[in-house]
Amino acid sequence: MTRDTDSQREDETAKEPLPDGGTAAEEGGDDVALDPWGSATVSDYRKLFEEFGIEEFDEVLPEVPDPHYLMRRGVIFGHRDYRRVADAMRDDEPFAALSGFMPTGDPHIGHKLVFDEIIWHQQQGGDAYALIADLEAHSARGMTWAEIDQHARDYLLSLLALGFDPEEGTLYRQSGDRDVQDLAFELGSEANFSELENIYGFSGETSVSHMQSVVTQMADILYPQLDEPKPTVIPVGPDQDPHVRLARDLAARMGYFGVTKAYASFEADAEERELLAAAYAALSEEAEGSGDGPVRCEDAADWITDEMAPDDARESATKKLREAGKEPLRPRVRFLDRNATDEAFEALIDAVEGEKRVFDEHVDSFDLSREEAEELAREVELDHGGYGFVAPSSIYHRFMTGLTGGKMSSSVPASHISLLDDPEDGYDKVKAATTGGRETAEKQRELGGKADECPVYELYAYLLAGDDDEFAKEVYDECVGGERLCGDCKEQAAQLMREFLEDHQEKREEVQDLLEQADIQLDSDRKRD
Numbered sequence: 001m002t003r004d005t006d007s008q009r010e011d012e013t014a015k016e017p018l019p020d021g022g023t024a025a026e027e028g029g030d031d032v033a034l035d036p037w038g039s040a041t042v043s044d045y046r047k048l049f050e051e052f053g054i055e056e057f058d059e060v061l062p063e064v065p066d067p068h069y070l071m072r073r074g075v076i077f078g079h080r081d082y083r084r085v086a087d088a089m090r091d092d093e094p095f096a097a098l099s100g101f102m103p104t105g106d107p108h109i110g111h112k113l114v115f116d117e118i119i120w121h122q123q124q125g126g127d128a129y130a131l132i133a134d135l136e137a138h139s140a141r142g143m144t145w146a147e148i149d150q151h152a153r154d155y156l157l158s159l160l161a162l163g164f165d166p167e168e169g170t171l172y173r174q175s176g177d178r179d180v181q182d183l184a185f186e187l188g189s190e191a192n193f194s195e196l197e198n199i200y201g202f203s204g205e206t207s208v209s210h211m212q213s214v215v216t217q218m219a220d221i222l223y224p225q226l227d228e229p230k231p232t233v234i235p236v237g238p239d240q241d242p243h244v245r246l247a248r249d250l251a252a253r254m255g256y257f258g259v260t261k262a263y264a265s266f267e268a269d270a271e272e273r274e275l276l277a278a279a280y281a282a283l284s285e286e287a288e289g290s291g292d293g294p295v296r297c298e299d300a301a302d303w304i305t306d307e308m309a310p311d312d313a314r315e316s317a318t319k320k321l322r323e324a325g326k327e328p329l330r331p332r333v334r335f336l337d338r339n340a341t342d343e344a345f346e347a348l349i350d351a352v353e354g355e356k357r358v359f360d361e362h363v364d365s366f367d368l369s370r371e372e373a374e375e376l377a378r379e380v381e382l383d384h385g386g387y388g389f390v391a392p393s394s395i396y397h398r399f400m401t402g403l404t405g406g407k408m409s410s411s412v413p414a415s416h417i418s419l420l421d422d423p424e425d426g427y428d429k430v431k432a433a434t435t436g437g438r439e440t441a442e443k444q445r446e447l448g449g450k451a452d453e454c455p456v457y458e459l460y461a462y463l464l465a466g467d468d469d470e471f472a473k474e475v476y477d478e479c480v481g482g483e484r485l486c487g488d489c490k491e492q493a494a495q496l497m498r499e500f501l502e503d504h505q506e507k508r509e510e511v512q513d514l515l516e517q518a519d520i521q522l523d524s525d526r527k528r529d
Contacts, residue, residue, distance in 0.1 A: 052241055054078040054396060065090050068120045069467050070113065070397060076235075078396040080244060084231040085393050089124050096224035096232040097121035098129035100174075100217070102137045103151030106418040107158045109463055110400050110408055117235035117395065119163045126233075128169035129224055130159055134524065135174040135216055139209035145524045153522055156515055158419045161507035166518040174216050176521045179226060184212070184219035190253040191215060191246070199242050214243075221247040221392050229378060229388040235395050244394040251389040256344050257377040258336035262364060263329050264297055265357070266320045271313035276321075279303045280329050297324035333373040335363040344384035351380055400462060401455040403433040423501040430456065430494035436479075437486035449479040449486065456486075456493050464496040 057079050061071060063086045070076045088095035099114050101107070107115075122128035132152040137143040143151075156171065164171075174180060196202045196211055221243065224232045234244055252258065262268065263276040279300035287295060301321035308314045321329075335352070337345055349358055354367030365373060378388040402408035402415030417426050436454030438444040451457040457479060465472035478484035515522070 052245075054080060054238070054241065055082075057082070057395065060086060063087070063090070065124070068117065069465075069469060069472075070116065070462070072469060073461055073472065074398075075113070075462055076117070076395050076397050078238070079394060080241075080248070081391060081393040082233060082395055084390070085126075085233045088231045089126070092125065094127070094228060094230040095121075095125075096127040096129065096230055097235065098131070098221065098224055098232060099235050100131040100133045100220055101155045102133040102141070103148050103155055104137055104141050104143055105151060106420050107155045108408075108416045108418045109459075110416065111155070111158075112162065112419065112463065113397050113400075114235055115159050115162050115164070117397070118159075121233065121235075122165060122169055123163075127224055127230075128164065130156075130164060130169065130171055131220055132156070132171075132173045132520075133213075133217070133220075135209075136213040139207060139213045145526045149523050153515070154420060156518075156520070156522075157508045157511060158504070160511040160514055160518075161504055166514060171518055171520040173521060173524075174213075174220065175524060175526065177223075180216065180219045180223055183222065183226065184216045187218045187222070187250050187254065188212075188215045190250050191218075195246075199246060214246075217243055218247045218250050222251060222387075222389055225387070225389050229382070229390045231390055231393060233393045233395060235397070237399060238396045241394070241396070244392065248391045251391050253338070254387055254389060255338055255377070256340035256381040256384070256386045257348065258338050259370065259373045259377055260334050260336065261370060262332050262334040264321070264324050264327055265359070265364075266324060268317065268320065269313075272317040272320070275304050275308060275313060275317045276300065276329065277331075278308075280331065282307070283329075294328040294330070297321040297327045297329050300329050330366065332357075332364045332366045333368050333370055335365070335373065335377055337361045339386075340381075341384060344380055344386070347384060348377065348380045351376055401458055403429055403455050405434040405455065417497065417501075419501070419504060421501060423498040423505070426501045427494040427498040430459065430497045431490055433490065435486040435490065441485055444485055445482040448482040449484065451476050451479040454479070456490055459493050459497065464493055464500065 055078060057071065057076050058074070060079060060083050061067060063083060064071060065086075068076070085095050087093075097118055099118055101111065101114070118128050118130055132148075132155065134145075134148045134152065137148050137151075138145065152173065159171075160166065172180070193202070193211070196214060200214065202211060221232070221234055224230070234240075234247075236244065261273055261277075263273065263280055268276060280295055283295040283299055283303055287293070298321065301318040304314055304318050304321070335348060340348070349356075349363055352363055352365050352368070354365065356366065357364040368376065378390075382388040400408050402412065403417070404412065404415045406415070408416045414429060414432070417429055421429070433456050434454075435456050436450035436452070438447055438449065457475065460475045461472050465475070475484065475489070479489065
């Protein structure tokens with residue numbers, strides 16, 4: 001969530017064109033490794049759907065009111081649970097957006113993607129949070145507090161210049177917010193070293209401060225819900241997904257109650273529940289037609305044995321069903337007692353109306369929907385002093401390709417354009433950029449350019465075309481159709497980049513006073529290094 005991400009380009013061998021300027025690699029590419037502090041590339045975004053459960057954004061796009069151009073063009077390609085944010089946006093209900101920035105260098109055009117996503121959600125009515133991850137920068141990157149102060153100021157000025165409203169939103173530094181640090185302490189009680197080792201590859205050489213910074217980031221992600229639980233989206237690059245997954249897990253572990261679907265009195269995991277659901281659907285349909293009585297667990301065990309291929313889930317599910325014998329198999333919603341006080345558990349029992357069964361550590365309701373049960377559990381938790389966190393959502397944008405090809409790196413000035421670059425330097429960098437053009441103008445006219453492999457086209461799609469989809473499409477179509485040659489295309493992009501930097505830097509000057517008046521500590525009072 002808070003790494004100073006060095007944007008990456010996709011694999012040179014990628015073949016499938018994408019109109020956003022990205023590419024999708026062929027099958028058989030390298031395994032994907034998501035490292036929040038590393039520089040691993042993502043050569044095949046489809047693997048993120050398969051290996052990590054990230055969902056395709058196209059599936060939720062029709063439900064987003066007035067989507068941002070990064071969404072429309074597929075630059076934002078994936079999400080976790082964003083539908084609840086889209087629903088809140090559409091229904092004019094509370095929601096929030098938060099992302100953070102680790103101040104290890106100048107803000108550049110890759111960071112602008114996240115700035116824009118936070119600002120857009122604020123403009124759609126969300127509570128917007130932008131944080132400076134100074135504890136992470138100090139512990140994970142060894143930045144001095146003086147360096148952090150300077151870079152933090154630059155990030156915040158660009159954020160305000162691009163349209164963030166500090167009066168309506170929240171700006172803070174990790175080191176300066178006691179509520180975040182207190183929440184991090186509480187979340188830390190639900191995490192352990194083995195888990196961080198597994199997720200992040202931490203070892204005996206990892207500093208305690210670095211591990212502490214991870215728990216602080218979990219607190220950052222859940223911070224917008226301290227006063228009121230609400231859907232919250234974290235816009236990030238895919239390398240930050242490990243943080244999102246851990247935060248979702250910790251949000252659930254902090255809850256008083258877990259809510260799941262169930263079919264019998266025994267506990268079942270997700271794979272087993274799928275088998276129980278299939279058995280119930282098939283057998284209840286048969287029972288309806290024949291006039292037989294309720295579906296029994298032992299009958300479901302026979303059905304699963306006959307209909308499903310053998311595997312561990314089938315074996316464990318049938319064993320549990322046979323032990324349950326003639327117990328009816330019935331769909332229900334289960335409230336699991338995770339961290340509830342005795343008073344909260346008793347209050348939940350009283351609050352569940354309709355048919356229910358009460359056990360020592362869970363309550364089954366036969367009349368509530370899953371959504372109704374989750375809301376009821378949250379209400380009881382809040383009434384009895386709990387947090388009631390809603391699992392945070394996330395959206396993921398594609399990495400930008402470096403102007404020189406390969407990755408966009410803060411350590412390679414020619415590969416990226418800083419938002420602080422002199423406009424003429426920005427012009428020159430674009431003019432010198434690698435393109436997806438053919439070897440000669442003749443071949444370009446004959447075969448068309450390779451816009452999907454072109455860093456310059458990405459500049460149009462991600463930044464220079466702004467909200468004008470027709471302009472972005474025109475550039476793409478003219479390129480792949482052979483009408484647009486690289487020299488003219490780069491000249492146009494270079495001029496637009498110069499104009500953007502001039503305008504942005506003028507606005508940075510205009511918001512200087514706004515930053516000074518904002519409720520954020522700009523200079524750390526921590527010991528100088």
